[in-house]
Amino acid sequence: MVMIADDLGFECLGAYGGESYKTPNLDRLARSGMMFRQHFGTPVCSPARAQMLTGRYSFRSGFIDISGRSGAAEGLDPRKEVTLAKVMKEAGYATAVTGKWHLGWGSRPTTGPAEFDRKQYRASSNIAACGFQEQYCFSGSHITYGEPVKGQYHPDLYQAWALRYLEGRRGKRRPFFMYYGLGLVHFDFDPTPLNPEGKKNDRKNFPYMVEYLDGQIGEFVAKLEETGLRANTLILFSSDNGCDGFKSKLNGREVVGGKSGMKDTGTWVPLLASWPGGVRAGSECDDLTDYTDFLPTVCEVGGAKVPGDRVIDGRSFVAQMRGEKVKGREWVYVQLTNKWFIREKKWKLRENGRVYDLSNTPFEEKRVEQKDETVEAREARKRLAGALVGLVAGEGASKRPAAGAKLSTKATVEKAELEVILSLVSVKGGPVMAEVVLKNRGKTEMRYGSVGEGLDVAMRVYDTKGEAMGKRDLAGKEQKIVEGEKRVRCLVDLSVLCGGLKAGTYSVTMECEVEGEEVKGKKRMVVERVAFVVGES
Numbered sequence: 001m002v003m004i005a006d007d008l009g010f011e012c013l014g015a016y017g018g019e020s021y022k023t024p025n026l027d028r029l030a031r032s033g034m035m036f037r038q039h040f041g042t043p044v045c046s047p048a049r050a051q052m053l054t055g056r057y058s059f060r061s062g063f064i065d066i067s068g069r070s071g072a073a074e075g076l077d078p079r080k081e082v083t084l085a086k087v088m089k090e091a092g093y094a095t096a097v098t099g100k101w102h103l104g105w106g107s108r109p110t111t112g113p114a115e116f117d118r119k120q121y122r123a124s125s126n127i128a129a130c131g132f133q134e135q136y137c138f139s140g141s142h143i144t145y146g147e148p149v150k151g152q153y154h155p156d157l158y159q160a161w162a163l164r165y166l167e168g169r170r171g172k173r174r175p176f177f178m179y180y181g182l183g184l185v186h187f188d189f190d191p192t193p194l195n196p197e198g199k200k201n202d203r204k205n206f207p208y209m210v211e212y213l214d215g216q217i218g219e220f221v222a223k224l225e226e227t228g229l230r231a232n233t234l235i236l237f238s239s240d241n242g243c244d245g246f247k248s249k250l251n252g253r254e255v256v257g258g259k260s261g262m263k264d265t266g267t268w269v270p271l272l273a274s275w276p277g278g279v280r281a282g283s284e285c286d287d288l289t290d291y292t293d294f295l296p297t298v299c300e301v302g303g304a305k306v307p308g309d310r311v312i313d314g315r316s317f318v319a320q321m322r323g324e325k326v327k328g329r330e331w332v333y334v335q336l337t338n339k340w341f342i343r344e345k346k347w348k349l350r351e352n353g354r355v356y357d358l359s360n361t362p363f364e365e366k367r368v369e370q371k372d373e374t375v376e377a378r379e380a381r382k383r384l385a386g387a388l389v390g391l392v393a394g395e396g397a398s399k400r401p402a403a404g405a406k407l408s409t410k411a412t413v414e415k416a417e418l419e420v421i422l423s424l425v426s427v428k429g430g431p432v433m434a435e436v437v438l439k440n441r442g443k444t445e446m447r448y449g450s451v452g453e454g455l456d457v458a459m460r461v462y463d464t465k466g467e468a469m470g471k472r473d474l475a476g477k478e479q480k481i482v483e484g485e486k487r488v489r490c491l492v493d494l495s496v497l498c499g500g501l502k503a504g505t506y507s508v509t510m511e512c513e514v515e516g517e518e519v520k521g522k523k524r525m526v527v528e529r530v531a532f533v534v535g536e537s
Helices: 024-031 045-054 084-090 112-116 125-129 154-169 203-226 291-302 375-392
Strands: 002-005 034-040 094-100 134-138 176-181 235-239 247-250 253-256 268-274 283-290 332-336 339-343 347-350 355-357 366-368 404-413 416-425 433-440 446-448 454-462 468-473 479-481 486-493 504-516 521-526 530-534
Touching: 002 045, 002 203, 024 203, 024 235, 024 268, 045 084, 045 176, 045 291, 084 094, 084 176, 084 291, 094 154, 125 134, 134 154, 154 176, 154 203, 203 235, 235 291, 283 291, 283 332, 339 375, 347 375, 355 375
Parallel strands: 002 176, 002 235, 034 283, 094 134, 094 176, 446 454
Antiparallel strands: 034 268, 235 268, 247 253, 332 339, 339 347, 347 355, 355 366, 404 416, 416 433, 433 486, 446 479, 454 468, 454 504, 504 521, 504 530
16 A cells, blocks of 8 residues: 655654644554655655656656656656556556546546546546556646535545445455555645635645544554455555645744755655554664655565666665665655755755755755865765766666766876866756766876866856857865876766756867966866757657
8 A cells, every 4th residue: 555645744743753733643553663764755746656656766757847847747658667556467466546646647537526526537548557457536736625524525535435445355365556645735725524614725724634634544544454454454655745835843843844845844754654564563764765665665565576677766675664674775866857956864965066964954954065065075975976977877776877978088288197087977858967087197296176276177068059058167175186096076967057958969068277387377178079969858
């Protein structure tokens, strides 16, 4: 059972230290199994759901934003992606989905009031092609709530379908995989059956919405118990992204939900794993996890085969659920359009090259200026930049490198022999990353990053007409480049540098300038242009 709430930050749950909302059922679910302390979704909904179903980061499937926005994929393409539902179906599981989908409908959906009449429901061809044998979902980007009357309230309709599905599994030997995209607690912030007198789209309704969601979880778990399915069912409960700007109390301090943003408050979400006999009650895990981990985890539990013909970014956390001491993820990657971060437990690297100290997150993310970087911060930057190059090059769990472009050129400036290595790596739909390494092959020592004399390096990107689109000075702390050492290593997202890259052919140059007494003035070398192509997707 994969259950994903809509816009619920981890700070909303009492189990995590939340104090603003009533969540007794979710807290009980947490106590019955394992609570993951550092699980990350995405800033908005579609990318998280695509990652859960494919085990792959959003730039691989095209879901860099919500479906159809900002150049994101219109739908999850079952011809190109292998979904969790499909592999579970092939492993002998019955598959079902209800509630929120938001990954492309395919066929003509039911709209208007008829959408909430199960008898008039028109099934999505895309959902079926993605491997789900039974379905009842709403076609929009978020749920509309309807009347705040029990049984007429729209979240009740999908809950009723889910409970009927469980009833239909009673006594059957064939196992099932179900994905339940809960509609709560996304806007509009309408009244619930708990507060029917509330005003429409009033943020004061939010605590009641959280409480109602919690009640649905309790009702669902009770149904599993009643049907005799609970003992042999793994429940994974989470949320796609953080809260929508609500101020909540967490362990006595205020947290402001950061949905749609790149702070932890927009992406840090709960993850509860409950399975009597399979997950030790009352346990916690402090390892980093994200939605790409769901596919390999569910496959391992269910005996399904993880797709072996593509990069799978996720890592199974079954060992953690069993209480085994294993090395967890070292980082997670989060992207929204041309913004991204790669994050360890303490450090975060952003697309603009900035490093953040997360010692006090979610209350504060402290930006560390490059000139003020400690040894620890510099080492974190180096680790995260290296991890990002491997990620974009396709070196996920399957270690398959993607094609790239590489240019190496040498120039002699008096006694110094400078070698510039420029590498371009990308995957379809992902950022175009440029990695630059400078080597001193000569006998003369050079200084880099100094004021005035020394070595200055800049990168320029040009369009097909030869017009310069962007320039980046690759500045760094002053340092010596001695013979044979790789002393300068810089990672640049070219799409950010240029304010976006549309389909077309571009080129990059490196300009290196050395000034000082050893070279008798100023010398410049320009690396010959290397071309790269950005595809339509």
